Amino acid sequence: MAQVLTQLTGVPRTMLMTTRARVEEHQRADALFRDPKAFEWWQSIAWDSKLDRLWSPISQLSWAVRAHIFDQMVQRHLATHPDAVVVELGAGLSTRYYRVGQRCQCWIDLDLPAVMNLRRQLDQETAQHRLISQSALDFSWMDAVPNCPPEKLLILAEGLLMYFTLEQVQQLIQQLRQRFPHATFLFEIIGGASKGRAAKVLAELGAPMQWLVKDEHDVDGMGLTIAQVRSLLQENCRYPDRLGALRWFTWMTKLPAFRNASLLLEAKLLPL
Template sequence: MSANTPVLAAVPSTLRIPLAARALGGTLFPQMAVEDRHAAAALARLGDDGQQWLKDPQSVYGTLARTQRFRDQARDFVAAHPSAHIANLGCGLSDYLQWIDNGSLRMTDADLPEVMTIRREVMPSEHERHTLSELDLTTPDWWDRLGLPAHRGAEPVFLMSEGVFMYLQPSTVEDILTTFGERASAGSILTFDVMCWLSVGRAKRHTSVKHTDAEFRWGPRKASELAALHPRLRLQGAHQVMGDYSLFYRILQPVFKALTGVPLYAVYTLAIAPDDA
């Protein structure tokens, strides 16, 4: 990294890890490349050549695998709801609009003010249906600040949060899931990735995250606890991100889940049930 690389707070500083994976990860895993049109240029503008992050192939693979998962889920949602509102909570320097835009959806990319300042410099908004917004998920009015539906009868929304929830306090995650359960219309989706509870407090053992000041603060102990926070929440799925990384992971993951109650690392998807369900 050069002297021009911006100095970010602990959690925002982790945005360079997935950015490098999307920009350069295809060199390690050609079959997993996501063909991100903007990542390489954004990484260069940050003064980061990405080589430090490529030394952690597991994280590179995990980023590409979860990106594909989020992308495919968003595409499926847009196919069912062509004019839907899609919101990326803690977007960093990711750009899902390049993969899912159908000409009528509305996209909100949101993150902390310091991240959005950098994003506006290296990745400007693409068109009038694309909104860039400051977001602090620890504030109780985040739903309204993003312009999400004010009533349950509105069209369903798709919310995604990539590489964020594991850095939040448990109470903050609970508040976010409860707000989603209370405010979102039936059929809405919230999808996010997180490691299991054993990762909490162990960021310094992570090959990439240890180079930042971020810490893992939350991970579920049971998948069922996610939907238990509100009666309208339904756990739609828990996709194990690293399943195809290696034979070791394919063998390890079912054993790990049996012992701990949850996957080592997964993308969880919550849906809102109809109010009369």
């Protein structure tokens, strides 16, 4: 496959890190999951060395664990609703459809044009697997979601909402509640206490994290029923062999600052 030029900047560039994390996971003997499609695509993508400062074995583990947990949540949804409709907002080069999604009725991957132009050079759109090149905040994408009973609809936002302002998050959730009441929404929130070095580097790279929370109670009042909350740092502790010296500090993930550094939430959208 020919080399695909990536001249991504800002938040779109960050998807190179999560894609690389899955490619490296795929190649491990003890991989949490296999991702041959990401591995295939990666052969024609150039890594951006500006992201080196955000890359470490622990960040790779975290992004792989996060992808794995979202996969499990999707698999559980599809086990109950094999003909579900799944929408991935800010999908980047997510290959979740290929890993766990192929029994759905329809899967939509949505991202900004800069990312989708790249993705279209690698991926093949089909009637079942659709690509939308548009901001998640341009709510007209909702018109493209096939009609289905609300309990079958699953909307994902992995590594996305922290790049929006609080007002943008509120508007998005309000629109989702209006258009898709009772649907399931899986998303990640980032604790404000983790506004350390990584946040500084992201801001320098033009991808500032804008919506940072104290904990999951910050979404109280947004019209969601939270069914499940998982702390990503606590989930990482399931793999002590991969934590290096940090394995001696897993107790710290009980402290709020670490517990809330990244929370993965499964929620139902309440009607407006």
